[in-house]
Amino acid sequence: MPKKVVYEASIEHLQILDEDGKLDAKLAKDTITDEQVVYLYEQMSICRQFDEIAFKLQRSGRMGTYPQNKGQEANAVGAGLALQKGKDWLVPCYRENAALFMHGLPMHYILLHWMGDERGNQIPEGCLMTPISIPIGTQMLHATGIAWAAKLRAEDRVVATFFGDGATSEGDFHGAMNFATVMQAPVIFYCQNNQWAISVPREIQMNSATVAQKALAYDMPTIQIDGNDIFATFKATRDAAKRAREGGGPSFIEAVTYRLGDHTTADDARRYRDQAEVDAWLSKDPLIRTRKYMEGKGLWSDKRQTDLEERAKRIVEEVARTALEIEDPTPADFFDHMYAELPADLARQRETMRTSSLGLSPDQPGLKTQPQRA
Amino acid sequence: MPQLTLVQAINSTLAHEMQRDDRVVLLGEDVGLNGGVFRVTEGLQARFGKDRVVDTPLDESGIMGSAIGLAIGGMRPIPEIQFEGFLGPAYDQLVNHAARMRTRTRGAITVPMTVRIPVGGGIHAPELHSDSPEAIYAHSPGLKVVMPSTPYDAKGLLLAAIRDPDPVIYFEPKRVYRSFREEVPDEDYTIEIGKAKVVSEGTDITVVTWGAPVFQCLGALDNLPEDVSVELIDLRTIYPIDIETIAQSVQKTGRCVVVHEAPKTAGMGAEISSLIQEHCFLHLEAPVQRCTGFDTIMPYYKLELDYLPETPRIQKAIEECLAY
Ligand SMILES: Cc1ncc(C[n+]2csc(CCOP(=O)(O)OP(=O)(O)O)c2C)c(N)n1
Numbered sequence: 001m002p003k004k005v006v007y008e009a010s011i012e013h014l015q016i017l018d019e020d021g022k023l024d025a026k027l028a029k030d031t032i033t034d035e036q037v038v039y040l041y042e043q044m045s046i047c048r049q050f051d052e053i054a055f056k057l058q059r060s061g062r063m064g065t066y067p068q069n070k071g072q073e074a075n076a077v078g079a080g081l082a083l084q085k086g087k088d089w090l091v092p093c094y095r096e097n098a099a100l101f102m103h104g105l106p107m108h109y110i111l112l113h114w115m116g117d118e119r120g121n122q123i124p125e126g127c128l129m130t131p132i133s134i135p136i137g138t139q140m141l142h143a144t145g146i147a148w149a150a151k152l153r154a155e156d157r158v159v160a161t162f163f164g165d166g167a168t169s170e171g172d173f174h175g176a177m178n179f180a181t182v183m184q185a186p187v188i189f190y191c192q193n194n195q196w197a198i199s200v201p202r203e204i205q206m207n208s209a210t211v212a213q214k215a216l217a218y219d220m221p222t223i224q225i226d227g228n229d230i231f232a233t234f235k236a237t238r239d240a241a242k243r244a245r246e247g248g249g250p251s252f253i254e255a256v257t258y259r260l261g262d263h264t265t266a267d268d269a270r271r272y273r274d275q276a277e278v279d280a281w282l283s284k285d286p287l288i289r290t291r292k293y294m295e296g297k298g299l300w301s302d303k304r305q306t307d308l309e310e311r312a313k314r315i316v317e318e319v320a321r322t323a324l325e326i327e328d329p330t331p332a333d334f335f336d337h338m339y340a341e342l343p344a345d346l347a348r349q350r351e352t353m354r355t356s357s358l359g360l361s362p363d364q365p366g367l368k369t370q371p372q373r374a
Numbered sequence: 375m376p377q378l379t380l381v382q383a384i385n386s387t388l389a390h391e392m393q394r395d396d397r398v399v400l401l402g403e404d405v406g407l408n409g410g411v412f413r414v415t416e417g418l419q420a421r422f423g424k425d426r427v428v429d430t431p432l433d434e435s436g437i438m439g440s441a442i443g444l445a446i447g448g449m450r451p452i453p454e455i456q457f458e459g460f461l462g463p464a465y466d467q468l469v470n471h472a473a474r475m476r477t478r479t480r481g482a483i484t485v486p487m488t489v490r491i492p493v494g495g496g497i498h499a500p501e502l503h504s505d506s507p508e509a510i511y512a513h514s515p516g517l518k519v520v521m522p523s524t525p526y527d528a529k530g531l532l533l534a535a536i537r538d539p540d541p542v543i544y545f546e547p548k549r550v551y552r553s554f555r556e557e558v559p560d561e562d563y564t565i566e567i568g569k570a571k572v573v574s575e576g577t578d579i580t581v582v583t584w585g586a587p588v589f590q591c592l593g594a595l596d597n598l599p600e601d602v603s604v605e606l607i608d609l610r611t612i613y614p615i616d617i618e619t620i621a622q623s624v625q626k627t628g629r630c631v632v633v634h635e636a637p638k639t640a641g642m643g644a645e646i647s648s649l650i651q652e653h654c655f656l657h658l659e660a661p662v663q664r665c666t667g668f669d670t671i672m673p674y675y676k677l678e679l680d681y682l683p684e685t686p687r688i689q690k691a692i693e694e695c696l697a698y
């Protein structure tokens with residue numbers, strides 16, 4: 001019996017707006033309008049400024065570790081626009097700030113989070129998103145579950161989860177992909193392949209030539225896109241969302257992008273990567289190419305650029321001020337949200353937290369009134 | 375003798391043992407070129423090569439499970455989990471395999487590996503970078519658990535751990551990583567796993583602790599009146615626990631405070647006070663006090679010093695126990 005091919009597949013790469021700001025008009029059809037391009041450019045610029053101010057806060061000792069989004073903003077804004085605010089869920093990692101802002105998260109919450117204040121994780125009424133996820137790769141399963149619930153409840157809802165290239169090494173990633181396809185859950189797996197997981201480059205992280213091909217193992221529709229191209233990030237997400245809404249189940253998007261900054265403010269990328277590599281990616285910056293495109297179409301001017309820069313600075317300075325002016329949380333804060341109802345012993349710990357007798361109330365029988373030993 | 379920080383002591387000890395024993399390999403996230411996020415493995419890849427200091431994929435289960443395989447295959451792996459908060463995916467491998475392999479195979483297959491993990495709070499780290507899970511692993515039969523608090527002990531315990539025939543979890547208190555230097559001899563020496571250290575001798579009360587709180591306890595001792603005589607014990611090994619040293623001390627003092635960063639309920643303080651009542655019942659002048667983290671999630675860093683047993687709270691605990 002001759003061997004036969006039982007499975008064949010390939011991965012497509014989608015780019016609509018290239019590095020020079022040149023657009024593929026055919027592919028761009030029915031994607032984003034000129035107005036939306038300007039809007040996304042503004043959102044990216046504000047996010048870039050937000051990184052700047054967070055960086056300054058960290059360097060001046062007013063914030064702990066902060067992971068910059070710099071260079072990757074086209075992903076968050078494109079996906080953010082393609083998903084419906086208040087209807088679709090965002091299940092992020094920590095490099096999707098702009099999408100969270102676009103979907104209603106007050107900007108100072110993200111600052112609070114990295115300033116060591118858990119109140120930064122509050123999710124305002126009507127915002128459908130989970131908080132920043134610190135343990136890498138874990139949130140994708142939640143996205144699958146949320147999407148599965150939407151399917152069970154016949155809700156018109158799509159869930160998008162974001163994660164890095166490194167995250168695809170975790171077992172949870174594969175669990176999420178498998179569950180999502182088996183349950184045909186309306187979830188979008190959006191991988192921001194920024195080439196690095198702290199100091200570990202993609203080639204060491206995985207043997208696969210693309211991240212997108214990992215979805216093939218689960219028979220999940222998959223695509224690789226230019227993650228610095230707002231047209232591609234929008235289109236890929238919009239198409240995946242449409243498929244999910246129509247009952248087509250999950251989709252995978254590998255967005256090829258680049259982390260222009262250090263992993264976090266605690267990291268020094270010069271230890272492990274060449275400046276030449278960074279320089280090569282600087283010219284692919286999503287802000288630069290979007291601006292070139294807008295200028296080419298007469299949508300932009302130096303004046304508008306200056307105005308935007310000033311506005312973005314004002315916005316983030318105001319946001320930083322808001323975050324800094326909020327009074328520090330009181331210690332009770334870490335007790336009060338432990339359970340719907342605080343167990344009695346925990347309530348006592350809360351009361352006696354300034355004393356040593358942890359959880360013992362001063363008048364507890366046996367503590368001070370124990371009969372004297374003979 | 376060189377004056378080293380905890381980070382430097384661990385680094386030079388790893389190099390020492392890698393030089394001596396070519397079965398020793400390091401593996402983990404960012405441990406190679408970057409030298410680890412705390413620089414504990416700095417320079418080791420350059421010196422020993424990429425086969426012996428391995429940047430792994432981002433997969434704690436993969437790191438732990440393949441380290442088990444490396445150990446079974448004849449190597450002496452030293453896997454690193456980047457922060458204690460990321461032990462979760464590795465837990466299955468650690469507890470269901472590393473801990474049980476010897477028993478399951480009646481000793482035919484063993485897992486001599488040392489798992490290095492930065493641990494504890496107090497460094498303004500993000501969420502899940504400040505926990506103290508030592509009790510979970512002490513509660514997992516088949517594992518040994520150590521936590522040095524000084525550069526000198528770090529070397530002796532690390533060499534003992536690497537040469538131990540069974541899996542050892544080696545917790546590194548990050549708050550101490552660069553907090554001070556001390557003399558660490560160049561020569562080869564080990565510190566027996568399972569032996570506590572009496573940091574200061576005393577007769578009125580025993581304080582038992584380990585890891586970073588050793589220094590908070592020392593601070594409390596400084597603040598107490600001159601005539602209060604405190605015996606401070608640094609446990610160093612969490613399991614197997616050195617009950618002899620604790621019991622000897624408490625039989626002398628009749629009073630004891632246990633201090634740890636981890637939550638109170640089912641923490642090591644519970645085990646230690648139980649052991650004390652088993653071994654010292656008739657010597658006790660006061661109930662054993664626990665001065666620990668609260669039974670809450672470790673808060674984000676703005677409140678971490680309210681959560682951790684800091685010097686004033688420890689001092690109060692000692693005073694209360696003395697006044698009982
Ligand atoms: C389970 C887990 N392991 C390790 C870490 C430490 N860590 C934080 S970010 C990171 C790299 C993540 O890389 P990637 O998924 O590519 O995301 P990126 O930071 O590049 O956006 C690591 C190892 C963690 N947060 N969680």
Ligand SMILES: [Mg+2]
Nearest residue numbers: 164165196197
């Ligand atoms: Mg990455």
